[in-house]
Amino acid sequence: MGAELEAVIGLEIHVELKTKTKIFCSCPTKFGGEENTHVCPVCLGLPGALPVLNKKVVEYAVRAGVALNCAIESYSKFDRKNYFYPDLPTAYQISQYYMPICRTGYLEIEVNGKKKKIRINRIHLEEDAGKLVHSGNSITSSQYSLADYNRGGAGLIEIVSEPDLGSAEEARIFLEQLRAVLEYTGVSDVKMEEGSLRCDANISLRPVGSSKLGTKTEIKNMNSFRALERALEYEIERQQEVLEEGGIIVQETRAWDEGKGMTTVMRSKEEAHDYRYFPDPDLPPIILESEWVEEIRTSLPELPEARKERLVKELGLSAYDAGVLTGSKVLAEFFDETVTFYNKPKAIANWMMVEYLGLLNANNMEIDQSKVTPQQLAILLQVQDEGKISGKIAKIVFAEMFATGKDPEIIIKEKGLVQISDEGALVTVVDRVIDANPQSVEDFRGGKKKAIGFLVGQIMKETKGQANPGVVNKLLQEKLK
Amino acid sequence: MVKITVKDVEKMADLAKLELSAEESLNFEQSLQVILEQMEVLQQVETNRVEPTVYVLPAKNVFREDQVGTCLSKEEVLVNAPEVENGYFKVPRII
Numbered sequence: 407m408g409a410e411l412e413a414v415i416g417l418e419i420h421v422e423l424k425t426k427t428k429i430f431c432s433c434p435t436k437f438g439g440e441e442n443t444h445v446c447p448v449c450l451g452l453p454g455a456l457p458v459l460n461k462k463v464v465e466y467a468v469r470a471g472v473a474l475n476c477a478i479e480s481y482s483k484f485d486r487k488n489y490f491y492p493d494l495p496t497a498y499q500i501s502q503y504y505m506p507i508c509r510t511g512y513l514e515i516e517v518n519g520k521k522k523k524i525r526i527n528r529i530h531l532e533e534d535a536g537k538l539v540h541s542g543n544s545i546t547s548s549q550y551s552l553a554d555y556n557r558g559g560a561g562l563i564e565i566v567s568e569p570d571l572g573s574a575e576e577a578r579i580f581l582e583q584l585r586a587v588l589e590y591t592g593v594s595d596v597k598m599e600e601g602s603l604r605c606d607a608n609i610s611l612r613p614v615g616s617s618k619l620g621t622k623t624e625i626k627n628m629n630s631f632r633a634l635e636r637a638l639e640y641e642i643e644r645q646q647e648v649l650e651e652g653g654i655i656v657q658e659t660r661a662w663d664e665g666k667g668m669t670t671v672m673r674s675k676e677e678a679h680d681y682r683y684f685p686d687p688d689l690p691p692i693i694l695e696s697e698w699v700e701e702i703r704t705s706l707p708e709l710p711e712a713r714k715e716r717l718v719k720e721l722g723l724s725a726y727d728a729g730v731l732t733g734s735k736v737l738a739e740f741f742d743e744t745v746t747f748y749n750k751p752k753a754i755a756n757w758m759m760v761e762y763l764g765l766l767n768a769n770n771m772e773i774d775q776s777k778v779t780p781q782q783l784a785i786l787l788q789v790q791d792e793g794k795i796s797g798k799i800a801k802i803v804f805a806e807m808f809a810t811g812k813d814p815e816i817i818i819k820e821k822g823l824v825q826i827s828d829e830g831a832l833v834t835v836v837d838r839v840i841d842a843n844p845q846s847v848e849d850f851r852g853g854k855k856k857a858i859g860f861l862v863g864q865i866m867k868e869t870k871g872q873a874n875p876g877v878v879n880k881l882l883q884e885k886l887k
Numbered sequence: 888m889v890k891i892t893v894k895d896v897e898k899m900a901d902l903a904k905l906e907l908s909a910e911e912s913l914n915f916e917q918s919l920q921v922i923l924e925q926m927e928v929l930q931q932v933e934t935n936r937v938e939p940t941v942y943v944l945p946a947k948n949v950f951r952e953d954q955v956g957t958c959l960s961k962e963e964v965l966v967n968a969p970e971v972e973n974g975y976f977k978v979p980r981i982i
Binding site for chain 2: 427431432443444450459462548691
Protein backbone atom coordinates (compact mmCIF):
# COMPACT_ATOMS: atom_id res chain seq x y z
CA MET A 407 0.00 0.00 0.00
CA GLY A 408 1.67 3.14 1.23
CA ALA A 409 -0.65 5.34 -0.85
CA GLU A 410 -1.55 8.52 0.92
CA LEU A 411 -5.05 8.52 2.36
CA GLU A 412 -7.58 11.34 2.46
CA ALA A 413 -10.62 11.73 4.67
CA VAL A 414 -14.12 11.96 3.25
CA ILE A 415 -16.62 13.42 5.70
CA GLY A 416 -20.33 14.16 5.52
CA LEU A 417 -22.46 15.57 8.32
CA GLU A 418 -26.03 14.96 9.39
CA ILE A 419 -27.31 17.83 11.45
CA HIS A 420 -30.50 17.86 13.48
CA VAL A 421 -31.90 21.28 14.21
CA GLU A 422 -34.68 21.85 16.70
CA LEU A 423 -37.09 24.44 15.34
CA LYS A 424 -38.05 27.43 17.46
CA THR A 425 -41.81 26.99 17.12
CA LYS A 426 -44.15 27.41 20.08
CA THR A 427 -45.72 24.00 19.61
CA LYS A 428 -44.65 20.56 18.48
CA ILE A 429 -44.70 19.43 14.88
CA PHE A 430 -47.94 17.40 14.92
CA CYS A 431 -49.78 18.55 18.07
CA SER A 432 -50.35 21.72 20.09
CA CYS A 433 -48.20 20.75 23.08
CA PRO A 434 -45.64 23.43 23.96
CA THR A 435 -42.01 22.90 23.01
CA LYS A 436 -40.86 24.76 26.11
CA PHE A 437 -38.43 22.46 27.89
CA GLY A 438 -37.33 22.09 31.43
CA GLY A 439 -40.90 21.54 32.60
CA GLU A 440 -41.86 18.70 34.91
CA GLU A 441 -41.50 15.28 33.25
CA ASN A 442 -44.37 14.15 31.03
CA THR A 443 -46.42 17.32 31.43
CA HIS A 444 -46.09 18.64 27.85
CA VAL A 445 -47.70 15.64 26.24
CA CYS A 446 -51.04 14.73 24.70
CA PRO A 447 -52.61 11.73 22.96
CA VAL A 448 -50.87 12.62 19.67
CA CYS A 449 -47.28 12.82 20.89
CA LEU A 450 -47.84 9.88 23.23
CA GLY A 451 -49.06 7.80 20.31
CA LEU A 452 -52.35 6.87 21.95
CA PRO A 453 -54.71 4.87 19.72
CA GLY A 454 -56.96 6.99 17.52
CA ALA A 455 -55.03 10.23 17.92
CA LEU A 456 -54.26 11.96 14.64
CA PRO A 457 -51.27 14.20 13.84
CA VAL A 458 -51.87 17.62 12.23
CA LEU A 459 -48.89 19.46 10.77
CA ASN A 460 -47.75 22.77 12.30
CA LYS A 461 -47.67 25.35 9.49
CA LYS A 462 -44.81 27.24 11.14
CA VAL A 463 -42.64 24.12 10.98
CA VAL A 464 -43.10 24.04 7.20
CA GLU A 465 -42.31 27.74 6.95
CA TYR A 466 -39.12 27.32 9.00
CA ALA A 467 -37.95 24.34 6.95
CA VAL A 468 -38.44 26.36 3.76
CA ARG A 469 -36.68 29.32 5.37
CA ALA A 470 -33.66 27.17 6.24
CA GLY A 471 -33.80 25.66 2.75
CA VAL A 472 -33.68 28.96 0.87
CA ALA A 473 -30.95 30.25 3.19
CA LEU A 474 -28.91 27.17 2.27
CA ASN A 475 -29.50 27.58 -1.47
CA CYS A 476 -31.70 24.49 -1.71
CA ALA A 477 -34.27 23.56 -4.29
CA ILE A 478 -37.60 23.69 -2.49
CA GLU A 479 -39.75 20.72 -3.49
CA SER A 480 -43.27 21.64 -4.51
CA TYR A 481 -44.44 18.17 -3.39
CA SER A 482 -43.23 16.46 -0.22
CA LYS A 483 -44.70 13.99 2.24
CA PHE A 484 -44.14 12.03 5.42
CA ASP A 485 -43.06 8.44 5.99
CA ARG A 486 -42.85 6.26 9.04
CA LYS A 487 -39.44 5.02 10.12
CA ASN A 488 -40.12 1.90 12.14
CA TYR A 489 -38.00 0.82 15.07
CA PHE A 490 -38.49 -0.19 18.65
CA TYR A 491 -36.88 2.03 21.19
CA PRO A 492 -38.56 3.39 24.32
CA ASP A 493 -37.88 7.05 23.46
CA LEU A 494 -40.53 6.64 20.72
CA PRO A 495 -43.92 5.81 22.17
CA THR A 496 -45.36 5.00 18.72
CA ALA A 497 -42.51 2.62 17.78
CA TYR A 498 -42.06 4.70 14.63
CA GLN A 499 -40.70 8.14 13.92
CA ILE A 500 -42.55 10.33 11.45
CA SER A 501 -39.94 11.57 9.00
CA GLN A 502 -39.53 12.34 5.30
CA TYR A 503 -37.62 9.58 3.56
CA TYR A 504 -38.80 9.38 -0.03
CA MET A 505 -39.83 12.96 -0.70
CA PRO A 506 -38.05 15.50 1.50
CA ILE A 507 -39.03 19.18 1.50
CA CYS A 508 -35.64 20.51 0.27
CA ARG A 509 -32.89 19.09 -1.92
CA THR A 510 -29.54 19.99 -3.47
CA GLY A 511 -28.32 23.12 -1.70
CA TYR A 512 -24.89 24.29 -0.69
CA LEU A 513 -23.08 26.40 1.84
CA GLU A 514 -19.88 28.25 1.06
CA ILE A 515 -17.17 28.07 3.71
CA GLU A 516 -13.74 29.60 3.96
CA VAL A 517 -10.83 27.38 4.98
CA ASN A 518 -7.40 29.01 5.34
CA GLY A 519 -8.46 31.90 3.13
CA LYS A 520 -9.84 29.63 0.40
CA LYS A 521 -13.54 29.43 -0.40
CA LYS A 522 -15.12 26.02 -0.79
CA LYS A 523 -18.68 25.01 -1.61
CA ILE A 524 -20.06 22.22 0.55
CA ARG A 525 -23.09 20.66 -1.09
CA ILE A 526 -26.22 19.81 0.84
CA ASN A 527 -28.00 16.65 -0.24
CA ARG A 528 -31.34 17.29 1.44
CA ILE A 529 -33.25 18.83 4.30
CA HIS A 530 -36.19 16.87 5.67
CA LEU A 531 -38.75 17.32 8.40
CA GLU A 532 -39.16 14.93 11.29
CA GLU A 533 -40.28 14.65 14.88
CA ASP A 534 -37.90 14.53 17.83
CA ALA A 535 -37.80 11.59 20.24
CA GLY A 536 -38.33 11.69 24.00
CA LYS A 537 -35.61 11.67 26.61
CA LEU A 538 -34.34 8.61 28.46
CA VAL A 539 -32.69 8.58 31.85
CA HIS A 540 -30.86 5.35 32.60
CA SER A 541 -30.79 3.85 36.07
CA GLY A 542 -27.10 2.94 35.85
CA ASN A 543 -24.07 4.77 34.51
CA SER A 544 -24.70 3.70 30.95
CA ILE A 545 -27.43 2.08 28.95
CA THR A 546 -25.72 -1.33 29.06
CA SER A 547 -25.23 -1.29 32.81
CA SER A 548 -28.82 -0.18 33.55
CA GLN A 549 -31.47 -2.48 34.90
CA TYR A 550 -34.17 -0.12 33.72
CA SER A 551 -34.62 3.31 32.17
CA LEU A 552 -37.01 6.22 32.65
CA ALA A 553 -38.82 7.93 29.78
CA ASP A 554 -39.91 11.57 29.59
CA TYR A 555 -41.83 12.50 26.42
CA ASN A 556 -41.84 16.30 26.79
CA ARG A 557 -39.39 16.64 23.91
CA GLY A 558 -41.05 13.85 21.92
CA GLY A 559 -42.77 15.23 18.83
CA ALA A 560 -40.89 18.54 18.75
CA GLY A 561 -40.22 19.67 15.18
CA LEU A 562 -36.80 19.05 13.68
CA ILE A 563 -35.13 19.55 10.37
CA GLU A 564 -32.36 17.16 9.44
CA ILE A 565 -29.75 18.64 7.13
CA VAL A 566 -27.64 16.09 5.28
CA SER A 567 -24.46 17.29 3.61
CA GLU A 568 -22.71 15.58 0.72
CA PRO A 569 -19.36 13.99 1.68
CA ASP A 570 -17.51 17.13 0.58
CA LEU A 571 -15.54 17.76 3.76
CA GLY A 572 -11.88 16.77 3.67
CA SER A 573 -10.72 17.28 7.23
CA ALA A 574 -11.86 17.60 10.81
CA GLU A 575 -11.17 21.32 10.63
CA GLU A 576 -13.31 21.75 7.52
CA ALA A 577 -16.14 19.89 9.21
CA ARG A 578 -15.94 22.18 12.23
CA ILE A 579 -15.87 25.32 10.09
CA PHE A 580 -18.83 24.06 8.05
CA LEU A 581 -20.87 23.39 11.17
CA GLU A 582 -19.99 26.80 12.62
CA GLN A 583 -20.98 28.53 9.40
CA LEU A 584 -24.18 26.49 9.18
CA ARG A 585 -25.00 27.40 12.77
CA ALA A 586 -24.52 31.09 11.97
CA VAL A 587 -26.79 30.92 8.90
CA LEU A 588 -29.52 29.14 10.85
CA GLU A 589 -29.24 31.60 13.73
CA TYR A 590 -29.62 34.51 11.28
CA THR A 591 -32.75 32.97 9.77
CA GLY A 592 -34.26 32.70 13.25
CA VAL A 593 -35.57 29.16 12.78
CA SER A 594 -33.71 27.75 15.78
CA ASP A 595 -31.71 28.64 18.89
CA VAL A 596 -28.93 26.43 17.47
CA LYS A 597 -27.29 25.82 20.83
CA MET A 598 -25.16 22.68 20.75
CA GLU A 599 -24.77 22.49 24.51
CA GLU A 600 -28.56 22.56 24.92
CA GLY A 601 -29.19 20.07 22.16
CA SER A 602 -31.04 22.35 19.75
CA LEU A 603 -28.19 21.68 17.27
CA ARG A 604 -26.95 18.08 17.07
CA CYS A 605 -24.44 16.68 14.68
CA ASP A 606 -23.48 13.17 13.54
CA ALA A 607 -20.66 12.52 11.10
CA ASN A 608 -20.04 9.88 8.46
CA ILE A 609 -16.39 9.38 7.76
CA SER A 610 -14.23 7.15 5.58
CA LEU A 611 -10.76 7.20 4.10
CA ARG A 612 -9.60 6.56 0.54
CA PRO A 613 -6.36 6.85 -1.40
CA VAL A 614 -5.78 10.42 -2.59
CA GLY A 615 -7.09 10.77 -6.13
CA SER A 616 -9.47 7.82 -5.90
CA SER A 617 -13.12 8.56 -6.56
CA LYS A 618 -14.42 5.41 -4.86
CA LEU A 619 -15.61 5.84 -1.29
CA GLY A 620 -14.18 3.63 1.43
CA THR A 621 -16.26 1.92 4.13
CA LYS A 622 -17.55 4.55 6.53
CA THR A 623 -18.27 4.73 10.20
CA GLU A 624 -20.86 6.99 11.77
CA ILE A 625 -19.80 9.06 14.79
CA LYS A 626 -22.34 10.24 17.34
CA ASN A 627 -22.38 12.08 20.64
CA MET A 628 -20.34 15.13 19.72
CA ASN A 629 -21.75 17.95 21.82
CA SER A 630 -19.60 20.91 20.82
CA PHE A 631 -17.67 22.23 17.83
CA ARG A 632 -14.46 21.23 19.55
CA ALA A 633 -15.80 17.73 20.21
CA LEU A 634 -16.66 17.37 16.51
CA GLU A 635 -13.16 18.33 15.46
CA ARG A 636 -11.46 16.16 18.07
CA ALA A 637 -13.66 13.15 17.37
CA LEU A 638 -13.01 13.33 13.63
CA GLU A 639 -9.27 13.78 14.14
CA TYR A 640 -9.28 10.71 16.35
CA GLU A 641 -11.37 8.68 13.91
CA ILE A 642 -9.18 9.61 10.92
CA GLU A 643 -6.14 8.42 12.81
CA ARG A 644 -7.88 5.23 13.97
CA GLN A 645 -9.03 4.30 10.46
CA GLN A 646 -5.60 5.13 9.08
CA GLU A 647 -3.95 2.75 11.50
CA VAL A 648 -6.39 -0.05 10.71
CA LEU A 649 -5.89 0.38 6.95
CA GLU A 650 -2.12 0.72 7.15
CA GLU A 651 -1.92 -2.53 9.06
CA GLY A 652 -3.86 -4.19 6.25
CA GLY A 653 -7.12 -4.37 8.18
CA ILE A 654 -10.59 -3.44 7.01
CA ILE A 655 -12.99 -0.83 8.37
CA VAL A 656 -16.21 -2.25 9.76
CA GLN A 657 -19.33 -0.23 8.98
CA GLU A 658 -20.64 0.68 12.41
CA THR A 659 -21.87 3.47 14.64
CA ARG A 660 -19.30 4.77 17.11
CA ALA A 661 -19.76 7.13 20.05
CA TRP A 662 -17.35 9.93 20.92
CA ASP A 663 -16.22 9.74 24.54
CA GLU A 664 -15.23 13.28 25.47
CA GLY A 665 -13.52 12.28 28.73
CA LYS A 666 -11.41 9.52 27.21
CA GLY A 667 -10.84 11.38 23.96
CA MET A 668 -11.72 8.39 21.77
CA THR A 669 -14.55 6.79 19.79
CA THR A 670 -15.98 3.42 20.80
CA VAL A 671 -18.37 1.02 19.07
CA MET A 672 -22.07 1.62 19.77
CA ARG A 673 -23.68 -0.79 17.33
CA SER A 674 -23.23 -2.27 13.91
CA LYS A 675 -25.03 -0.08 11.42
CA GLU A 676 -28.54 -1.17 10.48
CA GLU A 677 -29.52 -0.82 6.86
CA ALA A 678 -32.20 1.58 5.73
CA HIS A 679 -34.57 -1.17 4.63
CA ASP A 680 -34.54 -2.55 8.17
CA TYR A 681 -36.53 0.55 9.10
CA ARG A 682 -39.29 -0.55 6.71
CA TYR A 683 -40.19 3.02 5.74
CA PHE A 684 -43.68 3.46 4.38
CA PRO A 685 -45.90 6.50 3.67
CA ASP A 686 -47.70 7.83 6.74
CA PRO A 687 -51.39 7.51 5.87
CA ASP A 688 -52.41 10.04 8.55
CA LEU A 689 -50.61 12.97 6.95
CA PRO A 690 -51.59 14.44 3.57
CA PRO A 691 -48.77 15.69 1.36
CA ILE A 692 -47.37 19.23 1.50
CA ILE A 693 -47.87 21.04 -1.79
CA LEU A 694 -46.00 24.33 -1.66
CA GLU A 695 -47.28 27.31 -3.59
CA SER A 696 -44.39 29.16 -5.18
CA GLU A 697 -45.79 32.49 -3.92
CA TRP A 698 -45.36 31.33 -0.34
CA VAL A 699 -41.82 30.14 -1.00
CA GLU A 700 -40.93 33.47 -2.63
CA GLU A 701 -42.49 35.37 0.24
CA ILE A 702 -40.28 33.42 2.66
CA ARG A 703 -37.25 33.96 0.44
CA THR A 704 -37.69 37.74 0.33
CA SER A 705 -38.22 37.91 4.10
CA LEU A 706 -34.76 36.44 4.78
CA PRO A 707 -32.44 38.81 6.62
CA GLU A 708 -28.91 39.59 5.50
CA LEU A 709 -26.97 36.32 5.94
CA PRO A 710 -23.51 35.96 7.54
CA GLU A 711 -21.49 35.95 4.30
CA ALA A 712 -23.17 39.09 2.96
CA ARG A 713 -22.87 40.78 6.32
CA LYS A 714 -19.20 39.92 6.56
CA GLU A 715 -18.59 41.35 3.10
CA ARG A 716 -20.39 44.55 4.01
CA LEU A 717 -18.25 44.96 7.14
CA VAL A 718 -15.09 44.49 5.09
CA LYS A 719 -16.03 46.59 2.05
CA GLU A 720 -18.07 49.37 3.58
CA LEU A 721 -16.65 49.67 7.07
CA GLY A 722 -13.06 48.70 6.39
CA LEU A 723 -12.75 45.84 8.89
CA SER A 724 -10.25 43.03 8.34
CA ALA A 725 -11.71 39.79 6.98
CA TYR A 726 -10.81 38.07 10.24
CA ASP A 727 -12.53 40.61 12.48
CA ALA A 728 -15.57 40.71 10.21
CA GLY A 729 -15.72 36.91 10.28
CA VAL A 730 -15.71 36.78 14.08
CA LEU A 731 -18.21 39.62 14.49
CA THR A 732 -20.68 38.12 12.01
CA GLY A 733 -20.21 34.57 13.31
CA SER A 734 -23.19 35.13 15.55
CA LYS A 735 -26.22 37.24 14.80
CA VAL A 736 -26.43 38.85 18.24
CA LEU A 737 -22.78 39.84 18.06
CA ALA A 738 -23.21 41.31 14.58
CA GLU A 739 -26.30 43.23 15.65
CA PHE A 740 -24.51 44.63 18.69
CA PHE A 741 -21.70 45.81 16.45
CA ASP A 742 -24.02 47.41 13.89
CA GLU A 743 -25.99 49.18 16.57
CA THR A 744 -22.86 50.52 18.25
CA VAL A 745 -21.75 51.94 14.90
CA THR A 746 -25.00 53.93 14.67
CA PHE A 747 -24.02 55.72 17.91
CA TYR A 748 -20.30 56.12 17.25
CA ASN A 749 -19.09 56.14 13.70
CA LYS A 750 -15.66 54.55 14.13
CA PRO A 751 -16.24 50.92 13.10
CA LYS A 752 -12.61 49.86 13.42
CA ALA A 753 -12.30 51.19 16.97
CA ILE A 754 -15.53 49.41 17.91
CA ALA A 755 -14.37 46.20 16.27
CA ASN A 756 -11.05 46.32 18.12
CA TRP A 757 -12.79 46.89 21.40
CA MET A 758 -15.31 44.10 20.83
CA MET A 759 -12.70 41.61 19.61
CA VAL A 760 -10.30 42.15 22.50
CA GLU A 761 -12.00 43.55 25.59
CA TYR A 762 -15.59 42.48 25.13
CA LEU A 763 -15.12 38.96 23.75
CA GLY A 764 -12.33 38.46 26.27
CA LEU A 765 -14.69 39.17 29.17
CA LEU A 766 -17.54 37.20 27.61
CA ASN A 767 -15.36 34.15 27.06
CA ALA A 768 -13.83 34.37 30.51
CA ASN A 769 -17.35 34.38 31.98
CA ASN A 770 -18.65 31.79 29.54
CA MET A 771 -21.37 34.17 28.36
CA GLU A 772 -23.01 35.13 25.09
CA ILE A 773 -23.32 38.80 24.24
CA ASP A 774 -27.11 38.77 24.69
CA GLN A 775 -26.57 37.81 28.34
CA SER A 776 -24.39 40.84 28.94
CA LYS A 777 -25.62 44.02 30.64
CA VAL A 778 -23.60 46.37 28.43
CA THR A 779 -25.67 48.10 25.75
CA PRO A 780 -24.37 49.27 22.34
CA GLN A 781 -25.06 52.87 23.38
CA GLN A 782 -22.97 52.49 26.55
CA LEU A 783 -20.03 51.08 24.61
CA ALA A 784 -20.35 53.94 22.11
CA ILE A 785 -20.29 56.51 24.92
CA LEU A 786 -17.24 54.90 26.51
CA LEU A 787 -15.31 55.04 23.24
CA GLN A 788 -16.46 58.61 22.67
CA VAL A 789 -15.32 59.71 26.12
CA GLN A 790 -11.95 58.07 25.53
CA ASP A 791 -11.73 59.76 22.17
CA GLU A 792 -12.35 63.17 23.73
CA GLY A 793 -9.44 62.58 26.06
CA LYS A 794 -11.53 62.50 29.23
CA ILE A 795 -10.12 59.08 30.11
CA SER A 796 -7.07 57.17 28.93
CA GLY A 797 -7.22 53.79 27.17
CA LYS A 798 -6.07 52.13 30.33
CA ILE A 799 -8.83 53.69 32.42
CA ALA A 800 -11.34 52.83 29.68
CA LYS A 801 -10.58 49.17 30.28
CA ILE A 802 -11.24 49.55 34.00
CA VAL A 803 -14.49 51.40 33.30
CA PHE A 804 -15.55 48.74 30.82
CA ALA A 805 -14.93 45.92 33.31
CA GLU A 806 -17.18 47.80 35.74
CA MET A 807 -19.83 48.34 33.05
CA PHE A 808 -19.69 44.63 32.29
CA ALA A 809 -20.12 43.73 35.95
CA THR A 810 -22.81 46.26 36.88
CA GLY A 811 -24.44 47.52 33.68
CA LYS A 812 -23.91 51.12 34.83
CA ASP A 813 -23.35 53.97 32.37
CA PRO A 814 -19.66 54.74 31.74
CA GLU A 815 -20.02 58.43 32.77
CA ILE A 816 -21.50 57.43 36.11
CA ILE A 817 -18.66 54.99 36.77
CA ILE A 818 -16.08 57.61 35.81
CA LYS A 819 -17.67 60.13 38.14
CA GLU A 820 -18.23 57.74 41.04
CA LYS A 821 -14.71 56.38 40.93
CA GLY A 822 -13.07 59.73 40.15
CA LEU A 823 -11.46 58.38 37.01
CA VAL A 824 -11.51 61.50 34.86
CA GLN A 825 -8.26 61.96 33.00
CA ILE A 826 -6.03 64.77 34.26
CA SER A 827 -5.05 66.90 31.30
CA ASP A 828 -4.44 70.08 33.23
CA GLU A 829 -0.72 70.87 33.03
CA GLY A 830 -0.78 72.75 36.30
CA ALA A 831 -2.12 69.73 38.13
CA LEU A 832 0.39 67.37 36.56
CA VAL A 833 3.52 69.44 36.78
CA THR A 834 4.04 68.75 40.50
CA VAL A 835 3.85 65.00 39.95
CA VAL A 836 6.22 65.26 37.00
CA ASP A 837 8.72 67.18 39.12
CA ARG A 838 8.44 64.70 41.95
CA VAL A 839 9.07 61.73 39.67
CA ILE A 840 12.03 63.43 38.00
CA ASP A 841 13.58 64.11 41.43
CA ALA A 842 13.03 60.56 42.58
CA ASN A 843 14.59 58.92 39.52
CA PRO A 844 17.90 60.62 38.75
CA GLN A 845 19.27 57.53 37.03
CA SER A 846 16.50 57.48 34.41
CA VAL A 847 16.88 61.18 33.88
CA GLU A 848 20.58 60.73 33.28
CA ASP A 849 19.99 57.80 30.93
CA PHE A 850 17.55 59.86 28.92
CA ARG A 851 19.88 62.79 28.67
CA GLY A 852 22.67 60.40 27.75
CA GLY A 853 20.72 59.36 24.68
CA LYS A 854 18.63 56.45 25.92
CA LYS A 855 15.33 57.78 24.65
CA LYS A 856 13.52 54.76 25.99
CA ALA A 857 14.16 55.83 29.57
CA ILE A 858 11.31 58.29 29.23
CA GLY A 859 8.90 55.39 29.12
CA PHE A 860 9.84 54.43 32.65
CA LEU A 861 9.23 57.96 33.87
CA VAL A 862 5.84 58.11 32.16
CA GLY A 863 4.99 54.82 33.81
CA GLN A 864 5.88 56.20 37.22
CA ILE A 865 3.70 59.25 36.68
CA MET A 866 0.79 57.12 35.54
CA LYS A 867 1.24 55.02 38.64
CA GLU A 868 1.22 58.05 40.93
CA THR A 869 -1.94 59.36 39.29
CA LYS A 870 -3.60 55.92 39.29
CA GLY A 871 -3.60 55.95 35.50
CA GLN A 872 -5.54 59.20 35.28
CA ALA A 873 -2.82 61.39 33.83
CA ASN A 874 -3.23 62.22 30.16
CA PRO A 875 -0.22 60.43 28.61
CA GLY A 876 0.13 63.05 25.88
CA VAL A 877 0.34 65.91 28.36
CA VAL A 878 2.74 63.94 30.59
CA ASN A 879 4.99 63.29 27.62
CA LYS A 880 4.97 66.90 26.63
CA LEU A 881 5.83 68.06 30.16
CA LEU A 882 8.65 65.54 30.50
CA GLN A 883 10.15 66.47 27.15
CA GLU A 884 10.19 70.11 28.24
CA LYS A 885 11.66 69.45 31.67
CA LEU A 886 14.36 67.08 30.46
CA LYS A 887 15.64 69.27 27.60
CA MET B 888 -39.38 -13.93 -9.35
CA VAL B 889 -38.34 -13.21 -5.78
CA LYS B 890 -38.68 -16.23 -3.56
CA ILE B 891 -39.58 -15.76 0.10
CA THR B 892 -37.67 -18.05 2.44
CA VAL B 893 -38.27 -18.99 6.05
CA LYS B 894 -35.16 -16.92 6.81
CA ASP B 895 -36.83 -13.80 5.35
CA VAL B 896 -39.90 -14.46 7.46
CA GLU B 897 -37.79 -14.81 10.58
CA LYS B 898 -35.97 -11.58 9.87
CA MET B 899 -39.21 -9.66 9.35
CA ALA B 900 -40.66 -11.20 12.52
CA ASP B 901 -37.56 -10.15 14.40
CA LEU B 902 -37.77 -6.55 13.15
CA ALA B 903 -41.45 -6.43 14.10
CA LYS B 904 -40.74 -8.06 17.47
CA LEU B 905 -42.99 -11.03 16.73
CA GLU B 906 -42.32 -14.50 18.01
CA LEU B 907 -43.28 -17.16 15.48
CA SER B 908 -43.31 -20.90 15.91
CA ALA B 909 -41.66 -23.00 13.21
CA GLU B 910 -45.11 -23.91 11.92
CA GLU B 911 -46.19 -20.25 11.78
CA SER B 912 -43.03 -19.28 9.92
CA LEU B 913 -43.71 -21.94 7.33
CA ASN B 914 -47.27 -20.71 7.02
CA PHE B 915 -46.19 -17.12 6.48
CA GLU B 916 -43.58 -18.17 3.99
CA GLN B 917 -46.33 -19.65 1.86
CA SER B 918 -48.90 -16.91 2.26
CA LEU B 919 -46.34 -14.14 1.64
CA GLN B 920 -45.26 -16.01 -1.47
CA VAL B 921 -48.85 -15.86 -2.73
CA ILE B 922 -48.94 -12.11 -2.13
CA LEU B 923 -45.71 -11.65 -4.04
CA GLU B 924 -47.11 -13.65 -6.93
CA GLN B 925 -50.12 -11.36 -7.04
CA MET B 926 -47.81 -8.35 -7.04
CA GLU B 927 -46.03 -9.93 -9.96
CA VAL B 928 -49.29 -9.78 -11.91
CA LEU B 929 -49.63 -6.07 -11.11
CA GLN B 930 -46.05 -5.51 -12.28
CA GLN B 931 -47.14 -6.38 -15.80
CA VAL B 932 -49.45 -3.38 -16.04
CA GLU B 933 -48.07 -0.58 -18.19
CA THR B 934 -47.61 2.37 -15.80
CA ASN B 935 -45.21 4.60 -17.73
CA ARG B 936 -47.79 7.30 -18.17
CA VAL B 937 -49.38 7.02 -14.73
CA GLU B 938 -48.40 9.34 -11.90
CA PRO B 939 -47.31 7.33 -8.85
CA THR B 940 -49.96 7.31 -6.14
CA VAL B 941 -48.31 8.88 -3.14
CA TYR B 942 -51.45 9.59 -1.17
CA VAL B 943 -54.85 8.12 -1.86
CA LEU B 944 -57.13 10.87 -0.53
CA PRO B 945 -57.60 14.23 -2.30
CA ALA B 946 -56.44 16.10 0.84
CA LYS B 947 -53.31 18.26 0.89
CA ASN B 948 -51.76 20.93 3.13
CA VAL B 949 -53.72 20.15 6.26
CA PHE B 950 -52.05 22.58 8.66
CA ARG B 951 -52.63 23.93 12.14
CA GLU B 952 -51.48 27.31 13.40
CA ASP B 953 -48.61 27.37 15.88
CA GLN B 954 -50.75 27.95 18.97
CA VAL B 955 -50.34 26.19 22.27
CA GLY B 956 -53.27 24.01 23.33
CA THR B 957 -53.93 21.96 26.41
CA CYS B 958 -51.92 18.92 27.41
CA LEU B 959 -53.02 15.92 29.43
CA SER B 960 -52.70 16.03 33.19
CA LYS B 961 -49.84 14.07 34.65
CA GLU B 962 -52.28 11.57 36.15
CA GLU B 963 -53.94 11.01 32.79
CA VAL B 964 -50.59 10.63 31.08
CA LEU B 965 -49.36 7.94 33.42
CA VAL B 966 -52.64 6.15 34.12
CA ASN B 967 -51.95 3.27 31.73
CA ALA B 968 -48.23 3.00 32.36
CA PRO B 969 -47.31 -0.47 33.62
CA GLU B 970 -44.67 1.11 35.86
CA VAL B 971 -43.98 4.69 36.95
CA GLU B 972 -41.10 6.29 38.82
CA ASN B 973 -40.93 9.99 39.78
CA GLY B 974 -43.29 11.01 37.01
CA TYR B 975 -41.41 9.02 34.36
CA PHE B 976 -42.52 5.95 32.45
CA LYS B 977 -40.35 3.16 33.75
CA VAL B 978 -39.22 0.82 31.00
CA PRO B 979 -37.37 -2.48 31.21
CA ARG B 980 -33.71 -2.91 30.38
CA ILE B 981 -33.10 -1.70 26.81
CA ILE B 982 -29.91 -3.52 25.79
